[in-house]
Amino acid sequence: MTAVATERPLLQIRDLHIAFTSGKKDVPAVRGVDLTVYPGQTVAIVGESGSGKSTTAHAIIDLLPGTGHITGGSIEFDGVDLTSLSARKKRAYRGDRIGLVPQDPMSNLNPLYRVGTQIKEVLEVNDVARGKAADRRVVELLEEAGLGDAESRARQYPHEYSGGMRQRALIAAGLAARPQLLIADEPTSALDVTVQKQILDHLDGLTDELGVAVLLITHDLGLAAERADHLVVMYKGQVVESGPALQILQDPQHPYSQRLINSAPSLRSRRLMARERAEVRAEAAETALEHAEEVIGHGEGPESAGSPSSADAASADEFGGQVSAPVIRTTDLTKVFKLPGKGLAKRDFTAVDAVSFELARGTTTAIVGESGSGKSTVARMVLGLLEPTSGTVEFDGVDITTIRSRAQQLAFRRRVQPVFQNPYASLDPMYSIYRSIEEPLRLHGVGTGKERERKIRDLLDKVSLPAAVMSRYPNELSGGQRQRVAIARALALDPEVVVLDEAVSALDVLVQAQILKLLNDLQAELGLSYLFITHDLAVVRQIADQVLVMQQGRVVEQAGSLEVFDSPREEYTKRLLAAIPGRSVELAS
């Protein structure tokens, strides 16, 4: 990997321009990208969504989606300019000489064919093997990709595989014809961290052994730094910086790379300190007081001073790390689902097993776990959306299962609000932003039309969105903006507790950092308590005071955030921490 400079490059992209046709116009997506990959080298393209990194990768194998087309530049692979070839000749490169491991393992296998059949197809169309020989080779390939019991696995359908297994099968397919270059397009972004680590380790080992060059596409700087020799940072269709991975991480030149490195949660991250939070809080209280005086001076009530929780700011004692009565306490919370078993019998599946924790007022408790650990089920029970099988959820000293009357339920909902993962799905596309935020207010009969409008302006201001977005619709906003709207909507009823279920997981690093900062500021300002559900330990470090690590429905470790990160006790926690990409990379600052 160091002596490659003298060799002939395997892939050389020069001044590549790609555009998408919209109406009669060409909209450029990639503007002048240069990129070189030497044989056996791993190069990572890093950038956020919309940066053109995937578009560049798809251009290499002539699979640009929709109206995308190359408008300039050249893609030289092993001395041949691919852009000058006919479609048929380009096709000959796909699979055979350039492999692909796609992003989402769930949607990239045909659900109607056995996994073995799909890998066999790759062998046959690339003239590697046929018939019985191909069947044998499929089993070898699956074994090589790290799937146990490969012979029977080959006969299974994709839906019988887990996400990690599917990705292994896709790696097997991508490498089946022994390509010289493997394009790995966010190969693990849909997987749990520990699975991600296993798969990447395996992919690393395989590509090293076979001498395959890898072009890794990722939004995760930590992952890129750990896996690649050479980094290419893309921003808005251009390469803003490229060079050896360590050099870029430790001494980024371009302002965008610097921002990216500063916001990458896996590389930096400390909890915003209690002292700072107390300061923010005091400041907010002061301005609120000034504002209130001003309003009273005009002979009006302090209605625009915001929420009740900020009105009683001066008397607050729950900050600066001081302890008070927990706002949420769960005791032996358990949820058992009935699954269909053999015959008429039902099988019990314990999704959540005796989970007890406390959420202190004004603080954040994070629940961390991989998919299937039961963390979201806990969130749904805390929200009162799912009845626990046994155990209790107490909110402010009251067991929420005893809340029966409609009025009491409404009161409970007012005080506990959720923000969900997918900002694309959690806002009604037919509702304007104004209507979306107004809905809870209207439902709970808060204020008159005029008062509600003032409240909505205030909320948008709190989440740093311009008042102009009120009349717009969700599809006109970016992911980050939508998540801000979802937060504004959750805050509309001045809740005391906000349950954030993977609320930043779908967002790009930079946007994620912004939203986390916003959540931190709002917590300091409004005295909110957060129950923060996530699979991403790196994020936890930035936001949480208390951490619960869950595995298969049980709490395996429960401690203060610093403690969990600096001296984890349990093996499982250590494994999770070790799996965070980029932890091993030393930063200059």
Added chain:
Amino acid sequence: MWRYIAKRLLQTVPVVLGSTLLIYAMVFLQPGDPIVALFGEKPISDAARAQLTAQYNLDQPFLIQWLLFLKGALVGDFGISYSGQPVSDLIGRALPITFQLAVMALIFEAILGVVAGFYAGLRRGRIFDSTMLVVSLVVIAVPIFVLGFMMQLIFGIQLQWVPPTVGSNTSFTNMILPALVLGLVSFAYVLRLTRTSVIENLTADHVRTARAHGVPDGMVNRRHVLRNSMIPVVTFLGADLGALMAGAVVTEGIFNINGIGNLAYQAILRGENPTVVSVVTVMVIIYVVTSLAVDLLYAALDPRIRYA
């Protein structure tokens, strides 16, 4: 699997009971005296009236009539029609004709609809696609009897390619035109369904991945696009077989085919309780069985579906 099939077959019992009771009630409430209708202009003697009333249980309340009918139907005896023939014979003669017509229509609509829809979907927005969309819209919009009479006039009378009416000779060639007419509307739906499904599957991630693996375009389209697109189409086709048999009344009327639709229509006009109800019972059973077959076929096409 077998449990599932048994469960589904058991479901037919209340469906058959309910639908026959409903039909019985409706025919019973129909105005007019069936015995008068039977004799037409001829005078009826009291003795003959008494005998017919007893024979068809017309003096019983309709619930009893219904129960008596069920008792017979259980052993395959649907009673005697007013014209004196066993109803099971009438159905036995008419059903194969309608079945032949419906199956021919189904094959026609499936082949033409899937092929045209597949190419329209692959060449979305081109001239073939646009033409097919307009054609299917016209077929759906114009009533079937208008199209039926037009095609009878053009192909049967002016061009004389096929006989204009079928009558008693139900050979394959005689039935082509009626089958085309019967399947025409469904052809339009199959075409549109296939087209939409193909367009959706063309942009599926696994299709792009297959291309990235080096699979040639034609093979990608056949193996990964067409088969995946067939799932909703097959569901529609299966459910359509029942609908085609029931919907054959108009087509059978136009081309003078002595099928089950014609039989039911004539029996309703005459107020022939046993015949009408028997036909309905048979149709209900056919419908339930075909929809079960469709669901099983669905599981064969899509390995994700498993019935327990």
